[in-house]
Amino acid sequence: MATVTKKKEIPRQPMPEQDPEDRVGNFDEVPYGFTEELATLEAQRCILCKNAKCVAACPVNIDIPGFVALIQQGKFLEAARRIKQDNALPAVCGRVCPQEEQCEGSCVIGIKHAPVAIGRLERFAADYERRMGAVTIPEIPPKTGKRVAVVGAGPAGLTVAGDMILKGHEVTVFEALQGPGGVLMYGIPEFRLPKEIVRAEVDYLKQLGVEFVMDYVVGRNSTIRELLDEEGYHTVFIGTGAGLPSFMEVPGENLIGVYSANEYLTRANLMKAYLFPEYDTPPIRRQRVAVIGGGNVAMDSARTALRLGGDVTVVYRRAREQMPARAEEVHHAEQEGVKFMLLNNPTRVVGDQHHRVVGMECIRMELGEPDDSGRRRPVAVKGSEFVMDLDTVIVAIGNKPNPLVPRTTPELKTTKWGTVVADAKTMATSIPGVFAGGDIVSGAATVILAMGQARLAARAMDAYLHGDSVANPAADSP
Amino acid sequence: MFEITKKREVAPNVHEIVIHAPAVAKKARPGQFIILMVDEKSERVPYTLCDWDREAGTVTLVVQEVGQSSRKLVLLRAGDQVAHLVGPLGVPLEIERFGTVALAAGCYGIGAILGIARAMKAAGNRVIAIVEADSHYLHYFRAELEAAADEFIQTTIDGSENIKGHSIDVVKRKLENGESLDRVIAVGCLFMMMLAGNVTKPFGVKTLVALNPIMLDGTGMCGACRVAVGEQTLFACVDGPFFDAHQVDWSELRDRRVAYSDDEIQAVARTDVAAPRRERAHARTA
Numbered sequence: 001m002a003t004v005t006k007k008k009e010i011p012r013q014p015m016p017e018q019d020p021e022d023r024v025g026n027f028d029e030v031p032y033g034f035t036e037e038l039a040t041l042e043a044q045r046c047i048l049c050k051n052a053k054c055v056a057a058c059p060v061n062i063d064i065p066g067f068v069a070l071i072q073q074g075k076f077l078e079a080a081r082r083i084k085q086d087n088a089l090p091a092v093c094g095r096v097c098p099q100e101e102q103c104e105g106s107c108v109i110g111i112k113h114a115p116v117a118i119g120r121l122e123r124f125a126a127d128y129e130r131r132m133g134a135v136t137i138p139e140i141p142p143k144t145g146k147r148v149a150v151v152g153a154g155p156a157g158l159t160v161a162g163d164m165i166l167k168g169h170e171v172t173v174f175e176a177l178q179g180p181g182g183v184l185m186y187g188i189p190e191f192r193l194p195k196e197i198v199r200a201e202v203d204y205l206k207q208l209g210v211e212f213v214m215d216y217v218v219g220r221n222s223t224i225r226e227l228l229d230e231e232g233y234h235t236v237f238i239g240t241g242a243g244l245p246s247f248m249e250v251p252g253e254n255l256i257g258v259y260s261a262n263e264y265l266t267r268a269n270l271m272k273a274y275l276f277p278e279y280d281t282p283p284i285r286r287q288r289v290a291v292i293g294g295g296n297v298a299m300d301s302a303r304t305a306l307r308l309g310g311d312v313t314v315v316y317r318r319a320r321e322q323m324p325a326r327a328e329e330v331h332h333a334e335q336e337g338v339k340f341m342l343l344n345n346p347t348r349v350v351g352d353q354h355h356r357v358v359g360m361e362c363i364r365m366e367l368g369e370p371d372d373s374g375r376r377r378p379v380a381v382k383g384s385e386f387v388m389d390l391d392t393v394i395v396a397i398g399n400k401p402n403p404l405v406p407r408t409t410p411e412l413k414t415t416k417w418g419t420v421v422a423d424a425k426t427m428a429t430s431i432p433g434v435f436a437g438g439d440i441v442s443g444a445a446t447v448i449l450a451m452g453q454a455r456l457a458a459r460a461m462d463a464y465l466h467g468d469s470v471a472n473p474a475a476d477s478p
Numbered sequence: 479m480f481e482i483t484k485k486r487e488v489a490p491n492v493h494e495i496v497i498h499a500p501a502v503a504k505k506a507r508p509g510q511f512i513i514l515m516v517d518e519k520s521e522r523v524p525y526t527l528c529d530w531d532r533e534a535g536t537v538t539l540v541v542q543e544v545g546q547s548s549r550k551l552v553l554l555r556a557g558d559q560v561a562h563l564v565g566p567l568g569v570p571l572e573i574e575r576f577g578t579v580a581l582a583a584g585c586y587g588i589g590a591i592l593g594i595a596r597a598m599k600a601a602g603n604r605v606i607a608i609v610e611a612d613s614h615y616l617h618y619f620r621a622e623l624e625a626a627a628d629e630f631i632q633t634t635i636d637g638s639e640n641i642k643g644h645s646i647d648v649v650k651r652k653l654e655n656g657e658s659l660d661r662v663i664a665v666g667c668l669f670m671m672m673l674a675g676n677v678t679k680p681f682g683v684k685t686l687v688a689l690n691p692i693m694l695d696g697t698g699m700c701g702a703c704r705v706a707v708g709e710q711t712l713f714a715c716v717d718g719p720f721f722d723a724h725q726v727d728w729s730e731l732r733d734r735r736v737a738y739s740d741d742e743i744q745a746v747a748r749t750d751v752a753a754p755r756r757e758r759a760h761a762r763t764a
Contacts, residue, residue, distance in 0.1 A: 176697045178515060178522075178562045186695075215564040217697060221501045244713055245701040254711060256733055260701035266694050271521065279519045280546050355733035403698050403716055 012114035013042040020335040024306050027190045027274055030332060034124040036076070043071035045109060046116045054103040054118060059452025060159075062086045064103060064118055071121055080129035081136070083122055088162035088205070089155065089451065091130060091197045092184060094123025096296075097448045098326050130200055137207055141168040146465045149174065149233040151218040151405065154182020155447045156239035156438030156454040158202065161210045163458035169465065171209070172233075174216045176404075177270065182241055183439075183447065186270035187262070189300050191307070192329075195269075219408035224434060235461045238420060238429070238436040239454065242444060243402030247395055248292065252349030257357030259284060261293070261301045261396035268304050283308055286392040290315050290360055292346055293396035294323035296446075299330060301394045302338045310392070312338050317345040317365050317378045343367070343378065347385060349393055359387045398444045405440070419443055426460035427453055435461055479559040483536055488618035489611075493541045493552045494528075494589065500535030502527075502565045508597040509571030509688065509720055512537065513696040515562040516550040523547045524693045526665070526719075527566060528589040537565075540589030540618075567696050568719045571686070575602040577660035580652070581627070582645040582674055584610040587665030588619055590688065594663060595626040604628050606659075608648045610670070614639035646674045653681045661686070664723065668732055675723030685723040689714045691734055706730055 015038075017023075017031040034042065048065040055064050062083055070079035083090045099105070099119035107115035129135055146169045150157045153175035165171045179185060181198040206212065218224065218240075227233045245260030247253050264284060267273040273283035289305040291298050294316035305312045314333070316323060319342055323330060334340070343365040350359035364384035367376035401419045406412055413421040413430035420429055420436040427435045437453030439445060484496035502512060506527050513522045529538035543552045554560070571594060579598045581591040588609045599605045607627035611617045612635045624630045631648055633641040641648060649662060662685040664674035671687040678685040691714050694700040698716035705714055706727035712718065 176564060177695060178518070178564075186699075215562050216501065217564060217567065220566055221505055243698045244716070245699075247701075247711070254704060254706055254727075254730055254734070263694055263700040263702045266700050271694070272519070280521045280550075355730055399699075407716075 010041060010045050012045065012117055013038045013120075015117075015120050020332075020337070023191065024336050027307055029194050030191050033127055034120055036074075036128075039071055039076075039121060039124040040074060042117050043068050043121060046072070047109065049108055053106040053108065054116075057102045057106040059102065059448050060087050060455050062103075062122070067125060068116070068118070068121060071125060076125055076128040077132065077134050079121075079125040083125055087122075087451070088159055089201050090122050091126035092155070092193060092201060093448055093451070094119050094121075094126055095193050095197075096188060096446075098446060100327055102448070130197075135200075135204060138166065140166060140208065143170065144168040144465065146170065146234045147172070147232055148461065148465075149218075149227045149231075149236045150239065151224075151236065152176075152182060152239040152241055152438075152440075153180035153202075153212065154239055154241045154438060154450070155184060156241070156450040156457075157182065157237065158205060159451045159454035160237045160239065160435075160437070160458045160461070161205055162208065163455065164461065165205070165208045165210050167458075167462050169462075170211075172211045172213060174213050174218050174222075176215070176217045178214055179270075180212050180214070182239075186266045187297065187300070189265065189269055189304050190274075191303065192300065217404065219404035224405065224409045224412070224431065228433060235433045235435065235464055237454070237457055237461065238405055238434065238440055239438045239450070240402040240405050241439045241450075242399035243404075243418075244400050245395065246398045246400060248346055248397065250346055250348050252351055252357075252360075253395070255349050255351040255355050255357045257286070257351075257391055258349055258393045258395065261291075261297045261394055262399065264301050264394050265297070265304065268308070274304075274308065284392065286310055288390045289313070289392040289394065290346075290388060290390050291394045291396055292316075293398075294318065294325060295396065295398075296325045296329055297398075298394075298396035299325045299333045299338075301396050303329075303333050303336060305392070305394065306333075306336055306338060313341055313388070314338055315341045315344050315346060315360075315362060315388075317343065318375065319343055319367060322375045341388075345378065345380065346393075350387060357391055357393055358389070360390050360393055361385055361387045399439070401440045401443065417443060422453075422457075423460075425456065427457035428460060428464075433464060479561060480563045481559050482554055482556050483534075485554070485556050488540070488589075489616045491543055492586070492589075492616070492618055493543075494618075495539045495541055495551070495554075496536050497539070497560065497563060498535055499537050499563050499565075502537050502563065503530045503532050503535050506530040506532075506537060506566045506593075507570035508573060508594045510566035510568045511690075511696075511719060512539070512563055512565030512567060513693065514539075514551070514560055514564075516547065516554070517561045520550060520561070521547045522562075522694055522696065523551075524567075524690060524696055524715075526586065526590040526688065526690075527593065529593050537563075538589075540586045542586055564696070567715060569717065571597075571663070571720055573597045573601050578604045578606065578658060579661045579663065580606045580608060580649050580659050582608045582610075582649055582662065582664045582666070582670075584645060584666030584670045587667075587670075587688070588617070588623070590665045591663070592619060592622055592626060594665075595623060599626060599628065603660075606631070606652075608633065608645040610635065610643075610645035610666070612636060644670065644673060646670065646677050649674070650677045653678070653683065659683050662723075663687075663720075668728070671723065672726075672728040672732075675726065675728070679724050686720045687723040687726065688719045689721055689726070689731065690719060691731060705734075 067079040067082040104115040150173040271281035272279040289310040348361040365378035368379040371377040435457040438450030606629040703714035708725040
């Protein structure tokens with residue numbers, strides 16, 4: 001390996017992974033990750049650009065050439081620490097970021113060859129540090145005496161907590177569910193993001209001094225107002241994430257056997273229904289399953305259903321190129337045997353006399369003119385309806401923002417979609433001292449975008465606590 | 479962890495459980511519910527808040543053993559702890575001075591109307607509490623409800639004591655006799671609540687029912703608890719639990735309630751304690 005000198009002669013290194021035939025029978029993680037040798041070899045491919053485009057394309061601006069250079073030198077622990085300067089959750093992001101649209105999508109090597117596998121290298125460094133038990137606690141500046149309340153322990157909340165504790169503030173994270181992690185625990189399946197990794201990242205924050213309060217619903221147990229006025233918090237971050245699932249609004253959607261992806265995945269992931277009956281929550285284990293949607297959540301649902309023994313078809317109204325899911329997830333789903341019915345749109349769910357699903361009527365679509373999103377708009381082909389024989393339909397077409405905080409905080413400005421209005425640069429909401437980020441602001445987006453917004457919010461919250469004025473969207477009505 | 483401070487069986491297979499949960503007690507209001515996990519491997523199960531004591535920091539639940547999760551809970555004793563308890567959840571019941579309010583209840587609902595009866599009376603209403611049970615020995619909270627309501631009526635389905643029939647039969651008779659009721663609130667099994675809606679509809683009396691479909695997170699995320707009300711699909715956890723009985727699609731709801739019963743039979747079969755398999759529709763828990 002060391003004999004290879006010309007960087008461009010090294011091909012992009014594939015990551016070893018579980019055989020598709022084996023992995024559909026378990027919930028273990030699919031890719032094994034790079035070995036030290038593979039990581040070093042892959043890192044050699046990077047030319048360490050001075051003005052690196054990958055850094056600019058990263059929502060949290062990780063020093064990518066910096067950490068890749070350290071991997072080149074075999075300084076794996078140093079590489080992990082370099083990443084952690086900008087990203088509190090590298091083991092998570094290395095696994096779930098859409099790198100092809102971000103860092104790797106702008107990699108210079110990628111113009112002529114395959115881009116440097118930045119995501120896999122990030123994952124390697126973080127895993128290496130954890131496996132070596134070498135996670136170190138950075139020096140924390142003297143306490144400022146300021147108290148920060150973080151509402152929701154998902155990716156955005158965890159990021160704010162990590163940033164604010166390192167600035168010397170006291171941080172309390174409130175979470176409604178039984179454990180921290182948010183979508184990382186209830187949404188993303190074990191085979192894509194082992195929960196042990198999420199726990200390790202949360203433990204790191206606890207070691208830094210972040211306090212976690214579980215089973216606590218802000219909006220019910222305390223309002224945002226009460227946190228500020230009565231409970232002694234100086235600033236609040238709202239990261240309450242996704243809320244009620246969207247449905248297709250076709251007849252038959254309340255039939256038994258139609259589930260939101262949120263419910264389906266929460267049962268499997270958070271409640272560990274796949275370990276039933278060791279765990280008490282029963283899984284949804286059915287024979288013929290259709291998953292509606294083309295995003296990561298649809299892929300996660302389809303691959304979960306497959307592992308629970310179903311015959312699974314993804315039904316998506318647009319074409320392959322337009323699927324918003326990460327390329328790797330679609331590839332993995334296909335490898336495992338998920339079928340794809342693209343350019344088909346459900347028109348009706350069919351039930352029997354007991355309100356149980358027995359089928360779903362779809363209509364074929366073709367691509368027409370581009371719509372507002374620039375994607376060619378799918379148009380129904382008249383008279384092409386047909387019925388699929390099914391017992392389960394999983395709807396994975398997105399969520400509305402969680403309604404609890406907006407409904408109990410009348411002075412908080414929201415959009416007509418129920419998302420919280422926040423300044424794009426500071427994430428400040430219409431209430432002074434209250435900031436927001438993640439899906440509660442952007443609707444349904446990715447983990448890393450939530451973390452990017454959280455990073456902005458933390459910066460502005462710190463400034464706010466130091467008495468600086470912060471742009472506030474209350475002044476300019478949308 | 480949340481400690482059980484008191485537990486007693488108030489009727490056969492009806493357990494009053496008092497749990498120390500100050501953050502919940504502080505904000506609890508009539509009609510709200512909590513979600514409880516007995517241990518880290520348990521289901522998340524919704525239970526109605528029957529009563530609370532802000533000073534002592536406790537909440538009171540009435541629990542019937544109907545499946546794996548409720549069995550785990552009723553097997554605990556005072557001094558034991560449950561892993562998770564979150565609430566108060568759901569929209570509090572509208573409490574105003576309506577005039578005369580009839581509360582009809584059965585099963586766990588007898589406990590559930592206690593807090594409502596007190597609040598309605600405090601708001602200046604004349605409160606009639608009408609409770610039903612299959613037989614006389616299944617009644618409970620007699621003294622508490624008698625003290626909380628202006629008029630207290632017990633029925634038994636088998637006629638073994640007091641009035642024979644359903645609680646809603648009493649409501650019907652009152653309406654037929656020209657008695658004026660400004661609001662009816664029914665809490666109990668699904669069949670009983672559906673009957674309540676059917677009885678009051680011709681009289682045009684606003685009737686609210688507490689719907690408890692299967693829930694998972696209980697905070698407006700999973701969508702498992704959706705119910706068709708009028709033209710809309712609503713979510714019991716954040717829009718409910720109280721809905722207009724005259725608007726609810728009852729047949730759909732009845733089927734949704736038992737959506738997991740086959741799966742749960744597996745769970746029940748694996749414990750050594752014999753479980754009484756009551757009709758699923760009577761289950762408070764999913």
